[in-house]
Every structure is written in C-alpha cells, then in structure tokens.
Amino acid sequence: MTNDQTPSTRTAVLYRMVMEKHSCPWGIRSKYLLERRGYAVEDHWLTTREQTDAFKAEHGVKTTPQTFINGQRIGGFTDLRAYFGLKVRDPGAKSYRPVLAVFATGAGLALAASFAAFGTPFTLRAGEWFVSFTMMLLAMLKLQDVDRFSTMFLGYDLLARRWVPYAFAYPFLEWLTGALMSAHALPWLSIPVGLFIGTVGAVSVFYAVYVQKRDLKCACVGGSGNVPLGFVSLTENLAMMAMAVWMLGRLALMG
Known part of the structure; x- marks a missing residue:
C-alpha cells in the first residue's frame, strides 16, 4: 500500500499506552517507524486503563497502539509495517x-x-x-x-x-x-x-x-x-x- 502525501503534509496520528508503570513497546516502535518514514506524529497518550478501554471500545479494536493516516485507521505495529511494504514476521514460521x-x-x-x-x-x-x-x-x-x-x-x-x-x-x-x-x-x-x-x-x-x-x-x-x-x-x-x-x-x- 502506498500514500500520496508530500513531505510537508505527511502526518500520522498515533494512540498508544503511556502509563506511569508501563509504556507500550509496540507504541514506541510505531512512533519510531513513522518518524523514520518522514511522518510528523500526533502522539496521543492513553495514560489510564479506563482511557485505553474507552478508546478501544470507541474504535472497535482489541489492542493498542493504533495509527491513523489520512483519516484511515492503519492498525497496530504489524499493520503499520505491512502498510509501508515492510516484511511482517510470521510467528509460525520455522527458522534455524x-x-x-x-x-x-x-x-x-x-x-x-x-x-x-x-x-x-x-x-x-x-x-x-x-x-x-x-x-x-x-x-x-x-x-x-x-x-x-x-x-x-x-x-x-x-x-x-x-x-x-x-x-x-x-x-x-x-x-x-x-x-x-x-x-x-x-x-x-x-x-x-x-x-x-x-x-x-x-x-x-x-x-x-x-x-x-x-x-x-x-x-x-x-x-x-x-x-x-x-x-x-x-x-x-x-x-x-x-x-x-x-x-x-x-x-x-x-x-
């Protein structure tokens, strides 16, 4: 999947868990991937369990982080990698x-x-x-x-x-x-x-x-x-x- 945003308009909206005792590692990786791809990130922190549950209920998702680009929900970190055409790890794949x-x-x-x-x-x-x-x-x-x-x-x-x-x-x-x-x-x-x-x-x-x-x-x-x-x-x-x-x-x- 590709996008037609110019460098000056490449903006992504990211919602991720950042709590006092837990910062979601997939959220951190999503932010890093977006920035590496040249996106300005609107970084929204979900700082409580209640806030996180309310967000998931509102958008009908089971996990965070969630990334939105051009108003389209891309999904979590794995979905974001797929969006950029990057290799997605298959948890069932065999490896030496x-x-x-x-x-x-x-x-x-x-x-x-x-x-x-x-x-x-x-x-x-x-x-x-x-x-x-x-x-x-x-x-x-x-x-x-x-x-x-x-x-x-x-x-x-x-x-x-x-x-x-x-x-x-x-x-x-x-x-x-x-x-x-x-x-x-x-x-x-x-x-x-x-x-x-x-x-x-x-x-x-x-x-x-x-x-x-x-x-x-x-x-x-x-x-x-x-x-x-x-x-x-x-x-x-x-x-x-x-x-x-x-x-x-x-x-x-x-x-």
Missing part, C-alpha cells in the same frame, strides 16, 4: 536462527578463549572448545524449562519415548559433558556419555526426519524456538559424537 546464534556464540567464545590462552584464535583447542561450549549453551537453553523441553523431546527421541526420565536427564547430561570436555576432565565419564547421547540423538533425528518423513520442531534450543528438526539438529548430534571419538583417540595417542 536460534541454533545458528548459539553456534556463532560458541565459535566466538572458543576463538576468544584460544587467543587468551595461546595467543592465536586458530588452534585445535579452539575446535574442541567450539563443540563443548556449544553443548553447554544448548543445554543452558534446555535447562531454563526442562518440562517444556522434555515434552517436545519425547516427540521424536527413541530412548526418551521408551524411558521418560531420560528426557529430563538429557539437559543435565549435555551440560555436564560439555563442561568436562571443555576442561579435559574426567574423560572416562565425558567420552562415553557424550558418545551415547550423541549417537541416540543422531539416530532419533535421522529416523524421524529421513525415514518417517515427519515434520517436527527440534527441542535443541529448549522448546521455545520454532527450529525445524532436520539437518542442523543431526549435525549437532554428529558433532557431539565426533568430539567424543576425537577425545578418545587423543587419549589413546597420549597413552
């Missing part, structure tokens, strides 16, 4: 962004730790830390709401579906394994646990996605994201397995 953000953070931490310890970010230790730090970050997301994670995990993990306590234990096992591998501590514990949970996870993901052809959400970020179960999830488990095998081989060479 949460997992990629974790991987990028794990890589950054590993490179920084390697530089601090060895004077260069590019070492074998950095590669090990990348995997182990990422395991801990993923476990941290799961541990924020273990019940929610376990419910999603039970949808595809083969072992958890046969023994439910495994779904609740998994985030703790992943965190512990990542911590021990980061420190090269207790390899007799970290290697078998990492190899076990990584193998079970890889087999479960492969079976669900590539054999059963199921369209599922991955529990890898704790159940809060809309990450599709697939290649990235499989890679996560394969990396855990590879880390365990790498450390086992390293111990064999040292021994």
